[in-house]
Amino acid sequence: MPVTKLSEQERATWLSALTDWRLSEGKDAIERTFKFSDFSEAWGFMNRVALIAETQEHHPEWSNVYNTVEITLTTHDADGLSQRDVKMAKAIDALL
Numbered sequence: 001m002p003v004t005k006l007s008e009q010e011r012a013t014w015l016s017a018l019t020d021w022r023l024s025e026g027k028d029a030i031e032r033t034f035k036f037s038d039f040s041e042a043w044g045f046m047n048r049v050a051l052i053a054e055t056q057e058h059h060p061e062w063s064n065v066y067n068t069v070e071i072t073l074t075t076h077d078a079d080g081l082s083q084r085d086v087k088m089a090k091a092i093d094a095l096l
Contacts, residue, residue, distance in 0.1 A: 005078040006086075014086045021089050024072055028080030029061075030089060031072040034096075042067050045095065052091045058084045060092075
């Protein structure tokens with residue numbers, strides 16, 4: 001089943017629902033920064049996100065520095081934001 005890019009209207013609707021996520025600058029993607037008490041807590045969070053990513057077959061672009069995890073979501077197959085990114089963002093938010 002082909003993955004389609006979100007329309008401008010869909011993007012506006014979903015971004016208003018994903019209040020802690022923001023559009024990435026210079027890229028058709030959304031991003032969010034997560035802060036934790038220490039490295040161990042950040043790493044545990046990343047492990048839980050990795051398990052979700054595997055089940056959804058949708059893997060984030062991310063980085064970790066000590067207690068901070070930065071996640072960027074985009075759908076390469078759609079050449080931009082898709083419903084897959086929204087679903088993944090909601091699943092990540094549910095971990096908190």
